[in-house]
């Protein structure tokens with residue numbers, strides 16, 4: 001096992017890994033399962049609703065999520081693919097565990113379908129029109145090195161300018 005799951009922590013912007021594109025996971029090994037379990041733990045500790053592998057320094061197409069609505073179970077999404085966005089773009093405030101204190105409006109389609117693989121290797125499909133749909137899109141963005149600041153409009157960019165500068169000055173690890 002190359003990765004020590006217990007040593008993983010949430011990386012902060014402007015860590016360069018956050019801007020890279022992740023690679024598909026070819027095999028669900030015990031290492032992948034251990035990392036996913038650790039990521040769920042980190043997500044809960046940080047009171048987040050989702051966490052993507054690049055945020056813990058791994059360029060793997062994997063994220064974990066639990067939007068906390070309707071007794072939703074913790075889920076692991078491996079090699080996720082989004083499709084069939086529906087509805088006009090909706091604006092909602094988003095934050096990111098890798099960018100503490102950064103908050104801004106992001107426009108996304110409200111309804112979307114996701115195909116992904118679970119830890120048993122089973123492909124599954126879900127559709128959502130609520131917060132979870134937004135979490136999926138936010139986390140899939142991470143797998144392509146895209147952060148909320150890249151989706152911010154000018155207002156949100158300006159509003160967060162000072163906090164971002166602060167983050168850029170301080171370290172890259174929580």
Ligand SMILES: [Zn+2]
Nearest residue numbers: 095096097098
């Ligand atoms: Zn994020």
